[in-house]
Structure formats: C-alpha cells, structure tokens
Amino acid sequence: QVRLVESGGGSVQAGGSLRLSCAVSGYNYSPNCVAWFRQAPGKEREGVAGISRRSGSALYRDSVKGRFTISQDNAKNTVYLQMNSLTPEDTGMYYCAGGGGCYSLAKWRFSDWGQGTQVTVSS
DSSP, X not given: OEEEEEXXXXXXXXXXXXXXXXXXXXXXXXXXXXXEEEEOTTSOOEEEEEXXXXXXXXXXXXXXXXXXXXXXXXXXXXXXXXXXXXXXXXXXXXXXXXXXOOSOOOGGGEEEEOOXXXXXXXX
C-alpha cells in the first residue's frame, strides 16, 4: 500500500508563492503517476498537475499553466508543486494522489490519497 504525506500549505497574499511537498512511501509498490488535486468549498475536487515518475512528463490544468510547476526528486521519493502568482481562486485543500499512469487528471485514475494540506490565498 502506498502512503502519501503532503506538507507546505499555508496562508499567503495574492501574488505570492508557495511550494508543496508530497512524500511517497510504500511496500513493494510505487505509483507510476503522482498528482496534485485541490478542492475548494462548494466545488468538486479537481486535478491540478501530475507527473510521470518514469519519464518526468508533466500535465497541468489550463488555469495553472505558466504559474505552477510540478517536479520530483526520485532519490527522496518526493514530488513538489511550486505555485507562483497565487490568486484567491487557488484557495483550497490540496491533496497528493498516486495512480497507475498520467494519462489524465481524472480522479478515478488515482487510488492512493494523502490527508491534504490547506492553501489559503488572501486578496
């Protein structure tokens, strides 16, 4: 079973930056794809970015392209999400998720989830 632990959330002003970390661990298994999802109050959980642990290829939802960067340090089994130029619309609970492949950011592709870390962006 895979364990994912998020960290790095917090409260920032609009225009600020934040870096989230996802530590991945497991017993004889590691997800092929690690992704970040977020959920704001009253809204559905949505995929933000994902990275293929094998190739390093990344995918993003349109609203964060050019502002967010997903990366990984495989030696540390850690995936990062660098978030720049944050806006209040980026506010939400951010979850790290593991799945079999980064074909899309559909929720059903991910079977392992972290506990979440809160990101709040003030005007």
